[in-house]
Amino acid sequence: MHVSIVLFTSDLRLHDHPPLRAANEARLVVPLFVRDRGVTDAGFTAPNRLAFLADCLRDLDAGLRERGGRLVVRSGDVVEEVCKAATETDADEVHMAADFSAYAQRREHRLRHALEADGRRLHVHDTVTSAVAPGALSPASSDHFAVFTPYFRHWSGVRLRDAMGAPRRVRVPDGVGSEELPSREGLSGVSAGLATGGEAAGRARMTSWLRDGVGAYEDRHDDLAGDATSRFSPHLHFGTLSPVELVHRAREVGGPGAEAFVRQLAWRDFHRQVLAARPAAAIADYRTKHDRWRSGPAAREDVEAWKEGRTGYPVVDAAMRQLRHEGWMHNRGRLLTASFLTKTLYVDWRVGARYFLELLVDGDIANNQLNWQWMAGTGTDSRPNRVLNPVTQAKRYDPDGAYVRRWVPELADLDAPLVHEPWKLRGLDRAAVGDYPDPLVDLSDGLARFKQSRGLD
Structure with a gap:
């Protein structure tokens, strides 16, 4: 029986997960999440995200266990940990979601090189964390859209892939070592009103909001006291909800509210394609005004x-x-x-x-x-x-x-x-x-x- 590794990153779900679907076909699967030392060293960890992440990983593990599997958690350099897991299980391929940041691109390049040097393959899947992949759309005169309206016009014309169900069964090789799952308990600096993370919480909110909230979204999304927005953003950030599935389900509901909500999902993809093309915009002016900011x-x-x-x-x-x-x-x-x-x-x-x-x-x-x-x-x-x-x-x-x-x-x-x-x-x-x-x-x-x-x- 062949063994595949699914490297989870910002796609912490079982529903509509192309890498897991591809790896799970007639294979043993190692569902792996690496607590990336590079992300920590870059200072991108924050108590609220660590707490929400802990919820997500625990929920993902629970979902895998319901299907006969479990989540394997490691800490360290992602490339080193993936290669170690591949050696331990004799896995011949690794599946993961595409990412667009400069750091993610460097990580993917290193991982591909290390795996291929050992006779293994890396499969990277688009449209896992975005509805339309960064770089899939571009005007004739540039490598990306700098204005949202024409981008949205092209984005709206893309035929999205169909959303996938969660696997019925996941078989994990015996003896694969894992660290303990992290917990939000004991984390300091966590906001008192922080929401609960995880796919189960995200899907429950998706079902209720698309039933009861999206119809009024166009009229009420700017109502500060009404709190009528979807609050899906944490779930999209950690990938506990699929943007592809959200677009499909909102369009099934239809109406002005659903259309306005889908437009917001397009804004998310717009920003991703801008940053993918201009990674320096994370720290430098995209269009400078030569400001001399107060200090x-x-x-x-x-x-x-x-x-x-x-x-x-x-x-x-x-x-x-x-x-x-x-x-x-x-x-x-x-x-x-x-x-x-x-x-x-x-x-x-x-x-x-x-x-x-x-x-x-x-x-x-x-x-x-x-x-x-x-x-x-x-x-x-x-x-x-x-x-x-x-x-x-x-x-x-x-x-x-x-x-x-x-x-x-x-x-x-x-x-x-x-x-x-x-x-x-x-x-x-x-x-x-x-x-x-x-x-x-x-x-x-x-x-x-x-x-x-x-x-x-």
Whole structure:
């Protein structure tokens, strides 16, 4: 009986898993996950993602055991550990999902070279972690799309592969050693409201949201207090849900809400193809504006206030406090907090992107970095100098103030619209909100500074 290894990376599921399907055909299979030392050394681990990952691995192991198998967990260099497992089991091939980052591409090249030197084969499968593979679509004049609308037009015309069911049985060779499964217990720095990870949790949410939530998505996805987004992003980041299956199932539901949701999945693929073509955009301006971002003690004090949710602008502070408590933030909140840091405070987008990656359970390099660049005006936005006014935005997307009151308890007794502008209170009314701070900067002053810095005045 031939033996295959399935190397799980950011595809921690059994449903719609092409590498597992291919490896499992008339073979013994080693389902392997390596706790990658390279990822740790690069500083990309964060408590919230480690906790969610532990949930995912435990759930994946449970699913495999229901089918007669189990998950093999190792730690170290991925190439070394895969080759060790191949030698131990006499595996002649390895299957894995394609990845697009520069680090993943280097890892894949090293792994292919090491396996082939030992007479083994590496099979890399596209459309496991994306609906349309990065590089599958490109305009005639470039290696990638730099504007979303034409990309989406082409993306919408792609015939996606069919989604696959989970295997009924997985047979693992005897005697394959494994470390203990990690657990979120004992991890420090985990957000108190962090969601549960794993395919079972993801599929339960997918079923309920596509039944009860997606119909209203077009109208309510920007409603801060309504919490009407899918919250699938952590599951997409860890691959406990398949983007291909999500597109198929949303299209089966149909309607404006489903169409708007599918468009968001296309945005995810858009960012991945941008970063695949321009990996330096993870740390450098995609389209530089030659900004001379603020630095020094004053800027550092502003950044700390922004991180702590004490800017004096309630909707910004509410979003930042949600991030700290849940390890997740509403997408409208992400836009508002990023615009405020980069344009109102005129602080380097990399400062904000780095802090988000410290806390976000869905901390995805492509989406996080390129969305930050979008709001900073250094990315793919066709209106790079737009500035989101946090008061106007709050009144539009949190008109009753429920989102602010939920996350900023100092303001819980205020009604709209004053809950969005507490600095207008006077006397005893102002004293009643305790030590909630005055605004760090007047919005008109922040806008004038930004325009002057960009040469727009």
